[in-house]
Amino acid sequence: MDLTTLKIKASEVDQETFLEAYRGIYEHSAWIALGAWAVRGDGGLNTVGGLHRAMMNVIDTASEAGKMTLICAHPDLAGKLAVSDELTHESKAEQAGAGLDNCSAEEFTEFQSLNKAYKGKFGFPFIIAVKGHDRHSILANFRARINNDREKEFNTALEEINKIALFRLQALTEEE
DSSP, X not given: OOOOBBSSOGGGSOHHHHHHHHTTSSTTOHHHHHHHHTTOTTSGGGBHHHHHHHHHHHHHTSOHHHXXXXXXXXXXXXXXXXXXXXXXXXXXXXXXXXXXXXOOHHHHHHHHHHHHHHHHHHSSOOOOOOTTXXXXXXXXXXXXXXXXOHHHHHHHHHHHHHHHHXXXXXXXXXXX
């Protein structure tokens, strides 16, 4: 587990400062940071690993509806929000880092088609932690995962969301 110290330590700041720093770790889901803040007592939220564990616990104890809300808070990959430049700063940087802003017309069309088919089948957007991927490997994952059942994809989406959160937390350390 990553014991790297975070720049903003829960044990040293008030709730407002903590939420300002960590509300965007989980896409449009400040409730997760708020839930983690509630267990800050022993300084365990001062490291990447400690805060990540606390945030994952908030999700693990959430209702199915809460988990679905979290999943649905994520944008489509290479979707309408990306085209209209309405992604969060974090999502925009992550998608650009994977080259999704440089899709060919054919790739863009395939992303649109897969996004629609995936949402139609599962009721939520396809989610993958894009760090370490390029648009070709993302499309390959998309093509493969669309054949899974809903329960597997629901659980996979949550796993991928937690990976995204870990990458975002790792970017907020004192070692930068």
